[in-house]
Amino acid sequence: MTKMPGNPKTDNHVTLLSMDDVYLFNEGTHFHLYDKLGAHLIQHGGTAGVHFALWAPNAQEVSVIGTFNDWKKGRHVLTPVRESGVWEGFVPDIGKGMLYKFHIVSRTGGYEVDKTDPFAIFNETPPKTASIVWDLDYEWRDSQWMANRRKHNALNAPISIYEMHLGSWKRVPEDGNRSLTYRELATTLPEYVKSMGFTHVQFLPIMDHPFFGSWGYQVTGYFAPTGNYGTPQEFMYLIDELHRYGIGVILDWVPSHFPTDGHGLSFFDGTHLYEHEDPRQGFHPDWNTCIFNYGRNEVRSFLISSALFWLEKYHVDGLRVDAVASMLYLDYSRKEGQWIANRYGGRENLDAIEFLRRLNEEIYRAYPDVQTVAEESTAWPMVSRPTYVGGLGFGLKWDMGWMHDTLEYFKQDTLFRKYHHNKLTFRTMYAFFENFVLPLSHDEVVYGKASLLGRMPGNEWQQFANLRLLFGYMFGQPAKKLLFMGGEFGQRREWGHDTALDWELTQYDQHRNIQRWVADLNHLYQRESALHARDLNSGGFEWIDCNDAESSVISFIRKDGSSDDLILIVCNFTPIPRRNYRLGVPCGGSWRELLNSDATQYGGSGWGNFGGVTAVPIPLHGRTHSVTLALPPLSSLFFKHDSR
CATH class of the missing domain: 2.60.40.10 (Immunoglobulins)
Incomplete structure (x- = not known):
C-alpha cells in the first residue's frame, strides 16, 4: 500500500x-x-x-x-x-x-x-x-469472441446454459476445504463446460454480498465482484478464458431488493435514499430486505449504470434478472392492507415497469449482441417482447410453468402418469408466447425438494432412466435450456453452498453414463439446426401424437424451416417396453436413430431400432406415412429423416 x-x-x-x-x-x-x-x-x-x-x-x-x-x-x-x-x-x-x-x-x-x-x-x-481503491486495467484476449458473439447469443442459436455457484462447484479439501479462486476455476471450468457441450455458463450472483449463505442474492456491491475468489482482474481472466473456449458468460443480477446491512445502501444518508420510505413499498416481507425506489431518477441511473458496467468492463454476454415478478406487483407476497395501489388503483408497479423497459432499451442499444433473461414466475404478458409493442423488452424468459409441471409429472409413480398426461402437453398452449428458457435451476435442488435424481420414482435403475428421460424430453422441447451444476452427472444429495459437488460419484458407471448422455444431448442440440433454429418459433414444432395418455407416450417433430431436416422425438414415460409402436410421419424414406437414452453406453437396457427405421406409405396421425418403432422403457428417442 x-x-x-x-x-x-x-x-x-x-x-x-x-x-x-x-x-x-x-x-x-x-x-x-x-x-x-x-x-x-x-x-x-x-x-x-x-x-x-x-x-x-x-x-x-x-x-x-x-x-x-x-x-x-x-x-x-x-x-x-x-x-x-x-x-x-x-x-x-x-x-x-x-x-x-x-x-x-x-x-x-x-x-x-x-x-x-x-x-x-x-x-x-x-x-x-x-x-x-482499485483499477480495472486488464489486457483482454477475447477479441475473436467479441467480434462473433452475436451469432452465439442469437435467438436462433443453440443456447444451453450451465448454471453454477462458483464457491461450491469444486473445492480444495487439502487446504481447509476452501473454494477455488477465479484463476483456479479458469484452469478447469472452461474445458469442462466445453467438453459437456454447454454453450454458456451462468453464475449465481458474484456481485459483492455480505453473507456467503445467501448465494449472492443480497447484494451490497453493485459494481464489485466478490473478493472471496480473487481480484477484479482475476475474475476478468476467468471470463476471458471462457470466451477463448467459445463459452458465453451470463451473470445473475439482482435489482429487485438489497439487504439492510448498516454499511450498505439502506438508510444511506439518514434518509431512505435508495429504498422507499414506506415499508408497504420499501420492505420485502419474504427476504427482510429493502426494495429500490424505481421512481427516483438517481436510483434508475444507479441501477442501469450497474447493468451496463458488467457488460462494458467485464465483457459479459448477458444478464439474468432475478425475481422480476416481485418488482412488477405492488402486492407481491403481501396481504390486504399491506400494500399501496398505483395511481390508477391497480396492483402493477408502474415505476418498476418503466424501469425494466428502460433498462432493456439501454442494454440492447449499447450491446445488441447480448441477451437479458427474466426470471418472471407469473403470466405477465410480453415479458420478452420489444418495448415498442408494449413488452418489457427482455430477450428471454424462464419458463417456470414448464419446470413446475414437468417435475410434478416426473415425481408420479409411472403407473399413474397417464392421469397427469396434460402436464406434458399443456406447455404447447403457450410455448411461443414468450422467448423461453427451460430452467432446471438451483432453486429446484434445495430446501428439501431433493436432487433431480432424488425426485425420480422407482428403483435405482428406474431413477437413472427417468433422469435420462427428463433430460431427453427437455432437449427435444422448443426453447433454450438451463441445467444447474451437478444435475449433469446425477448428484444424489441436495445442493449445499458450503461443500463441493460430489464429483467422486463420477467414478461410478451410472453417474458417468448420465454425464455422457447430457454431453451427447448438448452436442446434438448444437449440431442439428432443427433442434435450435426455431426454438422460439411455432413453425419449428409439430405434434405427431400428444393424446396417447394410456401409454404415456408423446411424439413430435422439430424442424428448422430453412432445410428439409426433420427430427422426430418420441418419449415413453413408463417402464413398459413397447414393441411395434406405430407413428405417423410427414414423409417416407429412412429415419436414422440419432440418440436413444436406453442405449447401453448411457446405462440403459440396450433396446433400440437397430440404427433406424423406414417409413411406409400407411397413413396415420394425419400423415401420409408411418413408422413402426421399438420404444424402450423410460426412454427418449431422436430420429432424423434422411432427405437424400
Whole structure:
C-alpha cells in the first residue's frame, strides 16, 4: 500500500463531474455513473491521487476515512457539487490498495454512519466491509469472441446454459476445504463446460454480498465482484478464458431488493435514499430486505449504470434478472392492507415497469449482441417482447410453468402418469408466447425438494432412466435450456453452498453414463439446426401424437424451416417396453436413430431400432406415412429423416 501522506488534505477543485453529468444523473438518464462516482485513480497537477465522489443529498458533511488517515473522520472532507446531492474531492499521494469508507453526518437526527462506497469496484471480503481503491486495467484476449458473439447469443442459436455457484462447484479439501479462486476455476471450468457441450455458463450472483449463505442474492456491491475468489482482474481472466473456449458468460443480477446491512445502501444518508420510505413499498416481507425506489431518477441511473458496467468492463454476454415478478406487483407476497395501489388503483408497479423497459432499451442499444433473461414466475404478458409493442423488452424468459409441471409429472409413480398426461402437453398452449428458457435451476435442488435424481420414482435403475428421460424430453422441447451444476452427472444429495459437488460419484458407471448422455444431448442440440433454429418459433414444432395418455407416450417433430431436416422425438414415460409402436410421419424414406437414452453406453437396457427405421406409405396421425418403432422403457428417442 502507498504510505500515508504527511500532510493530509482534500483538494476540492478537482472534479470529474461536468454540468451535463450532474443534470443527466438528477434526470435519471446518466447510465455510466461508474466513470464519475466512487474512487478513481487520477493525476492532478502532476500529483497522483484518488478522486472520491458520493451521492448523499441529505448529508451535512461527508469525509473519506481509511488507512491513509488512520480512519479519522473530518480529515479529508468532501464538498458538494452544486445542488446535485453529490460530494467530491481529491486526496493526493494515495493509491491502489488503500482501504476507505465514507463517513456521513446527516442533516437530521444527529445520524452519523460509515458506509461502503456504493460504486466501489473492489471491497474487502466479509465480515470486513471497507472498500478498496482499485483499477480495472486488464489486457483482454477475447477479441475473436467479441467480434462473433452475436451469432452465439442469437435467438436462433443453440443456447444451453450451465448454471453454477462458483464457491461450491469444486473445492480444495487439502487446504481447509476452501473454494477455488477465479484463476483456479479458469484452469478447469472452461474445458469442462466445453467438453459437456454447454454453450454458456451462468453464475449465481458474484456481485459483492455480505453473507456467503445467501448465494449472492443480497447484494451490497453493485459494481464489485466478490473478493472471496480473487481480484477484479482475476475474475476478468476467468471470463476471458471462457470466451477463448467459445463459452458465453451470463451473470445473475439482482435489482429487485438489497439487504439492510448498516454499511450498505439502506438508510444511506439518514434518509431512505435508495429504498422507499414506506415499508408497504420499501420492505420485502419474504427476504427482510429493502426494495429500490424505481421512481427516483438517481436510483434508475444507479441501477442501469450497474447493468451496463458488467457488460462494458467485464465483457459479459448477458444478464439474468432475478425475481422480476416481485418488482412488477405492488402486492407481491403481501396481504390486504399491506400494500399501496398505483395511481390508477391497480396492483402493477408502474415505476418498476418503466424501469425494466428502460433498462432493456439501454442494454440492447449499447450491446445488441447480448441477451437479458427474466426470471418472471407469473403470466405477465410480453415479458420478452420489444418495448415498442408494449413488452418489457427482455430477450428471454424462464419458463417456470414448464419446470413446475414437468417435475410434478416426473415425481408420479409411472403407473399413474397417464392421469397427469396434460402436464406434458399443456406447455404447447403457450410455448411461443414468450422467448423461453427451460430452467432446471438451483432453486429446484434445495430446501428439501431433493436432487433431480432424488425426485425420480422407482428403483435405482428406474431413477437413472427417468433422469435420462427428463433430460431427453427437455432437449427435444422448443426453447433454450438451463441445467444447474451437478444435475449433469446425477448428484444424489441436495445442493449445499458450503461443500463441493460430489464429483467422486463420477467414478461410478451410472453417474458417468448420465454425464455422457447430457454431453451427447448438448452436442446434438448444437449440431442439428432443427433442434435450435426455431426454438422460439411455432413453425419449428409439430405434434405427431400428444393424446396417447394410456401409454404415456408423446411424439413430435422439430424442424428448422430453412432445410428439409426433420427430427422426430418420441418419449415413453413408463417402464413398459413397447414393441411395434406405430407413428405417423410427414414423409417416407429412412429415419436414422440419432440418440436413444436406453442405449447401453448411457446405462440403459440396450433396446433400440437397430440404427433406424423406414417409413411406409400407411397413413396415420394425419400423415401420409408411418413408422413402426421399438420404444424402450423410460426412454427418449431422436430420429432424423434422411432427405437424400
